[in-house]
Amino acid sequence: MGWTSNDYEHEGWVAAIAPDGRLSGSSTGAGILFHGITGHYEPAGEFHPDEEIIPHDLIMSWRGACTCGWQGEVWERVLTQSEADFDARKEYCPPGEGAFVSERVEDAVQDEWMIHIAPSEAILGVEAAAKEHRQAAHRLDKTVAAAKAAGASWTDIGRAAGISRQAAHERWADR
Structure with a gap:
């Protein structure tokens, strides 16, 4: 089982580590699938021609992994x-x-991965807020133009916008 970031730029999972250091991508009943053919293990078959199966008993460690290349402890x-x-x-x-690791270890690895993706998740919040800000600014410009066209004064518009009459005039008079 794996996890995907909200921007779909990161996918994390608990990866088994092969005796030669490769990280797994998935598993079968016969063992864990590893990309690459060394000739030391059973080929995975026609559906996975570039992978081989390493028996479960040869797996002696795991770590978090992410599609971006990050690896956990x-x-x-x-x-x-x-x-x-x-x-x-x-x-x-x-x-x-x-x-396979226990649910407790999987949760701990997921927590590490969440720390890894925290900056990109935070950037999504910044992007969303910036988009909302641009949309609100556009709506404000349109409603100010409508208020001015309806005969509102710069004093009234400034008061409604929380700025001075002069600031309102400087900001919207040329629009």
Whole structure:
């Protein structure tokens, strides 16, 4: 499962790390899919000709990944519950089972990814506010022109706009 930013510029996920350092994109029942053919692992087949399957038991770590290239901190796989330590980024994943992190670790990775995308998410807010500002300025210009055409004075227009008569005249007289 992955996450997408509001601007669709970033998609994040928990990526399994292959023994050779490659990051996964998805998985199958037989193992985790990794882009690239090394010849050391089973080819993924005709639907994924440029990928190979690495067995779940060979996956010993995970990290957050994003389509932009960002990578989070590594989570280490441990094979006994006594070694598991969330604060030390050690996740218990028993041998013979799928190499998938717990929901708690996935949530922690998503939190890291959200920090990564926070600047672009904030920029979306700035863009939206700037657009609203331009639209409001256009509406104000049109309503001032209509008020002036209806006979309103610059004093009344300035008061309504929260500025002086002179400022209102300087701003809208030539429009």
